[in-house]
Amino acid sequence: MSRVEVFVDAAGVARAAADAFEALLRERGKDGAVLGLATGSTPLPLYRELVRRHREEGLPFAHATSFNLDEYWPIAPDHPRSFARFMDEHLFDHLDLPAARRHIPSGLTPVPGLAAACQDYEAAIAAAGGIDLQVLGIGVNGHIGFNEPGALPGSRTRMVELDDSTRARARGDFGGEEVPARAVTMGLATILEARRILVLATGPDKAAAVAAAIDGPATTALPASWLQQHPDVTWLLDAPAAAAR
Ligand code: PGA
Numbered sequence: 001m002s003r004v005e006v007f008v009d010a011a012g013v014a015r016a017a018a019d020a021f022e023a024l025l026r027e028r029g030k031d032g033a034v035l036g037l038a039t040g041s042t043p044l045p046l047y048r049e050l051v052r053r054h055r056e057e058g059l060p061f062a063h064a065t066s067f068n069l070d071e072y073w074p075i076a077p078d079h080p081r082s083f084a085r086f087m088d089e090h091l092f093d094h095l096d097l098p099a100a101r102r103h104i105p106s107g108l109t110p111v112p113g114l115a116a117a118c119q120d121y122e123a124a125i126a127a128a129g130g131i132d133l134q135v136l137g138i139g140v141n142g143h144i145g146f147n148e149p150g151a152l153p154g155s156r157t158r159m160v161e162l163d164d165s166t167r168a169r170a171r172g173d174f175g176g177e178e179v180p181a182r183a184v185t186m187g188l189a190t191i192l193e194a195r196r197i198l199v200l201a202t203g204p205d206k207a208a209a210v211a212a213a214i215d216g217p218a219t220t221a222l223p224a225s226w227l228q229q230h231p232d233v234t235w236l237l238d239a240p241a242a243a244a245r
Helices: 010-031 044-057 083-090 111-127 164-170 188-192 204-215 223-229
Strands: 002-007 034-037 065-068 070-073 133-136 158-161 182-185 196-201 233-238
Touching: 002 010, 010 044, 010 133, 010 196, 010 233, 044 083, 065 111, 070 083, 111 158, 111 182, 188 223, 196 204, 196 223, 204 223, 204 233
Parallel strands: 002 233, 034 065, 034 133, 133 196, 196 233
Antiparallel strands: 070 182, 158 182
16 A cells, blocks of 8 residues: 655655664664665655754664665766765764674675575574565656566565666766766565555655656556565655646
């Protein structure tokens, strides 16, 4: 069942998402919440709000564990556009979440060991008790994580080829440098196992994908449409992202 909440602006989306994280972190306390995290421009206001609540209100992350959705491949963790670097800059450097409990797929695992590394990632999620709360953005092509159109609902953490449209949108971020053609991503089945999912979408570019994912049929042409099959999904939208419904 999908719930849909619409806010006047991206700040409202960020506050609502931060409220869900705060409630979970406080409820779990020392038992440790397991957070599923995303990169991209959409979750940035959420991360700013979580950092503010940590600094100003003492919201603790010391017992939490995190798993990120994806990483480019190949890419070094200290590359300015790696998702590892993004998470450090925008979240981890400003929180008390222990480094040993932050997980991001490696963008450097050589292909011979990659399938095993992906299985290890799935096993680490399971060993942590599963993801309590997964935050997602949505691509204009309906991707979640780097599960591009065509991804199967049973897919697991694996190497994927990026859509030309995804690489084209990332081109500005990479300056003149070539955008990696591949990535390692949690699969749709991995994502759908999270106990609760928040999908954040802001801005008019996302309106068509949002409407089709919520109101259209579940189809491999639009990976986010498989979220309809999850029992606890909340879409947090600003008004422009909700405009095509
Ligand atoms: P964006 O990316 O937040 O940068 O728009 C969303 C996504 O591709 O999942």
